Amino acid sequence: MPTESDSTLSPHSLKKMAAEKSLEYIQDGHTVGLGTGSTVKYLLEALAPCVKAGLRIQGVPTSRETATLAIQLHIPILPDEDAWEIDVAIDGADEVDSHFNLIKGGGGALLREKIIAANAKQFVVIVDEGKQVTSLGVSFPLPVEVVPFGWPSTMRAIERLGYQATRRVRDGHAIVTDNHNYVFDVQGKALENPSMLAQQFKDIPGVVETGLFVGMTSILIVGTPQGAVIHRHPSTV
């Protein structure tokens, strides 16, 4: 339990706290969507001893990175092309607003993350308190997954909507997602009306998916210096 002196807890301690709290949503026999990122790494590290102690779950990883870690930790996972019945998906986020809408995709796994969240009976989001924002997209650019074919034209089409798009690179090379696509980081205007905007982006040929997760979160768990706080979306109460 955090104490008063814990006001200096690092974002990573707060992520770990939120991740560990989310174990409450995993039950014996569950099929569990496993997100991607540093917060989810804490979840897998907390889940592994439970599995070792006899908890029977099957994971559905949202990325190769998560699949690799789950295998290392002896957490059973289902094949990518299985007909999963996901009881609960647990994932991090880059930003969350007061309506529980999210920006995701900082780790480039947004497409698989969205497929798994959309197919889960319950979507639990785990974040440190620094991820809570008033308006999405003011400080964190929106990740958008696009097919490589004709990507400069896709970029121009996004820019015609009034945004700036940058193709994500690492070490001088374009990042390629698990689905063999590129990621654009899009910014320049607040993302007002996220639902309409997500559809506008998706109407552009070449755009595969956006990191806007609108109306998907059922439970939000926020790591704070006072402890992990659970918020239930009004539709789930």
Ligand code: 5RP
């Ligand atoms: C990956 C994601 C992550 O959930 C998001 O980037 C948060 O990452 P972290 O838990 O490392 O802060 O969307 O595509």
